[in-house]
Amino acid sequence: MSTDQVDYTEKVMDHYENPRNVGLVENANGVGVVGNPTCGDVMKLSIRVEDNHIVDVKFKTFGCGAAIATSSMVTEMVKGKTLEEALAISNKAVAEALGGLPRIKMHCSVLAEDALKAAIDDYLEKQKNQPDQ
């Protein structure tokens, strides 16, 4: 869901001004870092998975207002979800939950989706290597 507007929606501004779940999960068992400072956005998402559920999630983001708001929104959307449910969340769903993003900012929502996938991949990789944990 994108718009031709240059202005952010109230929801985007709310998540930008009062971002939810900022920081690093202390006992994280999955961490994803995506983006590149050269491109102007880097997102780091850490998760704690227990019994196939994301019980805790936090983010740190270097990026524009839309990047920060989508990071914040994605953490809210995945908390308590199973890994399968979390993986089904698309960038469009994140943008929609924010009431839409200006068209040129849609790539920020892709970054949020990628960060989530990277964190889950990291968790699954770790499980493979240390199945007893």
Add this chain to the structure above:
Amino acid sequence: MKPIYMDHHATTPLDPAVLQQIMPYLTNHFGNPSSTTHEYGRQARRAVDRAREQVAAFIGAQNSDEIVFTSGATEADNLALKGIALHPSRGKGHLLTLATEHKAILDTVEKLKKQGFSVDFIRIDRDGWMDLDHLQELIRSDTLLISVQAANSEIGTLQPIAEIGKIARERGVPFHTDAVQALGRVPIDVVRDSVDLLSISAHKMYGPKGVGALYVRKGVRLASQIDGGGHERGMRSGTLNVAGIVGLGAACEMAAAEMPAESERLRILRDYLIERIENELDYTTLNGHRVERLPNNANFSFAFVEGESLLLACRDVALSSGSACTSASLQSSYVLKAIGIADSLAHCSIRFGLGKSNTREHVDFVVDLLKKHVVRLREMSPLYEMAKEGIDIDQFNWGEHSHDEH
């Protein structure tokens, strides 16, 4: 609350005194200055003549008919470059300019290049300051024009206009300068500085938008780019924008009167802004030349904080950024790139453009606001976290993720 305006490189507010002088020419004095058979036309003609003299006096031109009115500086730049290059007396020669010029210059030379002209860029250092020796080396027997801006709109770096003019005159090459940002801020005199062509914009010095001028020294021949009724000595056809021209003249006269004191006031404010930022925040870089700089410009990179998000946090002040996220093209500032600033820092840049309305209280307000939000956004930035751990983010392997994938 309306945001504090601190983006005077983009545009300036129309001064009420200038508006007052314009108003009659938008209302009762509607004559066409070419219609000199009656008083309506003659009245408009007198107003245009007076404005031409005001502009000429402001830049030190000896003769007011060396001023060609245009729709703005973009048109003036186009007329200067294409007018020189495409004149039938000249062949497909060579042009010299800077990589940090305004797009009106860069896009025009790019187009001329496609038509068979050759272009070289004069070397600039990390402050954006050009290399005069390199200019000497680059001049060829077929060099048609040297075009160097008087001041840069992003980083505020001034160029040694008088020295360039001297070299150009000695080597017999016409010299054009886009003086849009410099006029009204630093003294420019086309005779003293040996300038052959100079672009002016009204709205950058408290005049109206949509009007500008090109100074064309007597004897410099240009191919017209807009043909029609042969106005402006045949160099720019089209019924004159009388109200706009009156506004440009008034703005020039006002700038000439106010400049010495106002520039000094702005320089003190600007230095105070720079000093506070450098003393009170770490990981900051001043972009542009520290000394040879517009008195009203500062440009800082606040590492690890993306410019658009910082502007969003500081939206009680109207500022601009070199971040890709503030441009429709999603490209970061080409000016910062041209002086060798890493993309990762270009995204973090904020430009401050001070002007008449700004006070010391405004500077304190913006610095306090920036401090608060730079600290807050750094706490949220994975790059700041890495820097504190001693990781160099420019050397780190970030993988392939980029906008192109989207």
